[in-house]
Amino acid sequence: MSSDVSASGRKTRNTDSPGDQEDAILSAAAAEFTETGVRRASVDEIAKRAGVSRSTLYRRFPNKESLLLAVATRLYQDGMHALELSITGLSPKEAIAEAFSVGAQLIQKDPLMHRLVIEDADMKGITSSSVTSMFIDAVTDRTVRALRSVGATRPDPDLRDAVEIVVRLVISQLEVPASDPMKQEPEWVRAFAATHLAPMIW
DSSP, rough: OEEEEEEOOEEEEEOOOOHHHHHHHHHHHHHHHHHHTTTTHHHHHHHHTTTTTHHHHHHSSSSSSHHHHHHHHHHHHHHHHHHHHHHHTTOHHHHHHHHHHHHHHHHHHOOHHHIIIIIIHHHHHSOOOOHHHHHHHHHHHHHHHHHHTTTTTOOTHHHHHHHHHHHHHHHHHHHHHSGGGGGGGGHHHHHHHHTTTTTGGO
């Protein structure tokens, strides 16, 4: 393993595995975005956190936007994996209620996800409405596949439309949370989804 020294005098590391380097960079970027927000995040500071040189980081991610996209993609994949695990063995109606609750909790409790989806107003200046729509479409499509895997039979496109409503409600509920703290608890959220959203899914 070799190392070099950054312009700041701080020693950086170059790991043998490109995969290890990328994981370190993405983890460092996630921490930086969480702590400072997207607009104020420093790519140089991310390189320092990751223990890699600036040139190594810029070879993999030429700008902050490409780094943000990679972090968001990893966050999305991890979130969807957690959601899919949570509905294993449930009926379609139980699954959509659980997915609604888990999705809300992920956005509310995960510091980075909450920062990007709810807190960071600067995201609206960096990402366009078309990017937000693509995110909703991606979550909707994968959730539809997950529901099919547990037995959902409602025909397309009706099932997809119903799931998109659920996805948009999760985001809306978290952007403007209920004034009653009890309505933010997982049990209440799950019961709400079971009563009002589950009838759309079969």
